[in-house]
Amino acid sequence: MLSNYIDLEKGILENYTENVIRRAxxxxxxxxxxxxxxKMIKNGNPTIYEVYAVTHEGGGELSYAITILHPGKVGNxxxxxxxxxxxxxxxxxxxxxxxxxxxxxxxxGEEIRWIEMERGKIVYVPPYFAHRSxxxxxxxxxxxxxxxxxxxxDYGSIAEKGFAKIVIExxxxxxxxxxxxxx
Amino acid sequence: MLSNYIDLEKGILENYTENVIRRAxxxxxxxxxxxxxxKMIKNGNPTIYEVYAVTHEGGGELSYAITILHPGKVGNxxxxxxxxxxxxxxxxxxxxxxxxxxxxxxxxGEEIRWIEMERGKIVYVPPYFAHRSxxxxxxxxxxxxxxxxxxxxDYGSIAEKGFAKIVIExxxxxxxxxxxxxx
Numbered sequence: 001m002l003s004n005y006i007d008l009e010k011g012i013l014e015n016y017t018e019n020v021i022r023r024a025x026x027x028x029x030x031x032x033x034x035x036x037x038x039k040m041i042k043n044g045n046p047t048i049y050e051v052y053a054v055t056h057e058g059g060g061e062l063s064y065a066i067t068i069l070h071p072g073k074v075g076n077x078x079x080x081x082x083x084x085x086x087x088x089x090x091x092x093x094x095x096x097x098x099x100x101x102x103x104x105x106x107x108x109g110e111e112i113r114w115i116e117m118e119r120g121k122i123v124y125v126p127p128y129f130a131h132r133s134x135x136x137x138x139x140x141x142x143x144x145x146x147x148x149x150x151x152x153x154d155y156g157s158i159a160e161k162g163f164a165k166i167v168i169e170x171x172x173x174x175x176x177x178x179x180x181x182x183x
Numbered sequence: 184m185l186s187n188y189i190d191l192e193k194g195i196l197e198n199y200t201e202n203v204i205r206r207a208x209x210x211x212x213x214x215x216x217x218x219x220x221x222k223m224i225k226n227g228n229p230t231i232y233e234v235y236a237v238t239h240e241g242g243g244e245l246s247y248a249i250t251i252l253h254p255g256k257v258g259n260x261x262x263x264x265x266x267x268x269x270x271x272x273x274x275x276x277x278x279x280x281x282x283x284x285x286x287x288x289x290x291x292g293e294e295i296r297w298i299e300m301e302r303g304k305i306v307y308v309p310p311y312f313a314h315r316s317x318x319x320x321x322x323x324x325x326x327x328x329x330x331x332x333x334x335x336x337d338y339g340s341i342a343e344k345g346f347a348k349i350v351i352e353x354x355x356x357x358x359x360x361x362x363x364x365x366x
Contacts, residue, residue: 003298004305006279008191060273060310060331062245090243094329096189115186122187127243146277146329148243 004054006066011098011142013066016052022082023047024074029159030082032166032181033075040074048072048079061149068142069102069135076168083132083163087152090127096144097121101137103174105163106130112164114176117143130158134167136174187237189249194281194325196249199235205265206230207257212342213265215349215364216258223257231255231262244332251325252285252318259351266315266346270335273310279327280304284320286357288346289313295347297359300326313341317350319357 005014024040027048031037040046053065072079083105086093095104097117105114106129115123117133125131135141164182167174188197207223210231214220223229236248255262266288269276278287280300288297289312298306300316308314318324349362 002296002307002309004307006303006305008279008281008303054305054307056275056307056309058273058310060271060334061275062277062307062329062331064277064305088243090241092239092244092332094245094247096191098191113185120189120191122189122237122247124185124187124237124239124245126185126239127241146245148245148331149275151243 006144008098011066011068011144013052013054016054018053018055020051021047022049027074027082030080030162031074031077033077036075046070046072049081056149059150062146063149064144064146066142066144067133068140069133070140071135071138073169076170078134078136078167078169078174080134080167081132082155083130083158085130085154085157086147087154088148088150091148091151092127093125093131093145093147093151095123095125098142098144100135100139100141102141102143103134103136103167103176105132105134105165105167107163110164114165114167117141130163132158132163136167189327191281194249194251194327196235196237199237201236201238203234204230205232210257210265213263213345214257214260216260219258229253229255232264239332242333245329246332247327247329249325249327250316251323252316253323254318254321256352259353261317261319261350261352261357263317263350264315265338266313266341268313268337268340269330270337271331271333274331274334275310276308276314276328276330276334278306278308281325281327283318283322283324285324285326286317286319286350286359288315288317288348288350290346293347297348300324313346315341315346319350
């Protein structure tokens with residue numbers, strides 16, 4: 001699609017070509033507290049995040065997506081995206097915060113980094129880094145991502161191993177802790 | 184650079200790694216009215232546009248830049264960027280309007296298109312298209328561009344041949360006309 005419109009205040013993308021809604025039931029085994037998640041699923045199965053994308057899948061092309069990550073916690077762990085590597089590992093990605101507050105967690109082998117996101121913050125995810133977004137605020141956390149059209153998504157590695165860190169609420173603030181299930 | 188900040192209202196990029204300022208004297212032979220341009224150069228040589236970029240030049244990486252295109256005309260032709268092809272012709276680019284009003288002119292062989300830009304407008308420049316921005320408004324026209332790190336810039340072809348269309352003011356509005364000097 002050649003021409004489109006994004007509401008830079010509200011973070012709404014018109015004319016998307018693909019969208020994904022992830023509910024609690026789509027996030028089985030992603031959180032530490034499976035019991036809390038199952039309770040949540042029975043109790044209305046809320047939306048965790050929504051992605052609206054315009055894709056151009058050729059090599060050398062660019063795709064872009066708005067993610068709306070809802071506020072909430074599973075146990076004491078903040079709502080987050082599944083997170084992924086790029087199928088082509090050497091593809092980077094650019095994130096631009098539009099609304100709310102969150103973290104961008106990045107991991108390559110044993111190397112892990114996290115960066116606070118807010119409106120106007122631009123974060124570059126270099127090639128080879130898996131990346132996950134976490135909503136540490138009270139409202140929607142909304143961001144725009146731009147990525148090479150042929151990057152692809154590899155969710156499998158993260159679904160199996162997770163990230164080396166988890167992000168929980170502790171005394172009203174976020175805290176980044178070692179993931180007890182990380183090996 | 185991993186983390187940066189952009190003022191999404193004012194269109195100001197912090198911590199850029201490269202910048203270019205193009206003054207009237209850098210635009211010789213780009214406009215129809217060379218006499219008007221030379222007068223302008225003698226008369227203060229104003230800035231036509233400024234580019235502030237953060238680059239990551241590897242294949243699979245992404246670079247980004249803010250362009251501030253000043254308002255004005257050379258004769259009846261609006262201030263514009265030089266315009267370029269990508270050195271690697273098959274690389275696309277994404278434009279996001281932040282401020283002001285302009286046109287994005289795109290050309291591939293004999294095929295030419297133009298799209299109005301304004302805040303929130305997202306335009307995808309597909310691979311193989313040369314692209315130029317034109318300020319058709321009264322204030323700065325500011326946009327964010329994201330492009331593959333290895334795209335490269337080829338200004339030579341445009342400097343020699345120009346685009347097939349020029350954009351002039353006519354009765355207070357912009358008009359897109361055939362370029363009398365095209366090939």
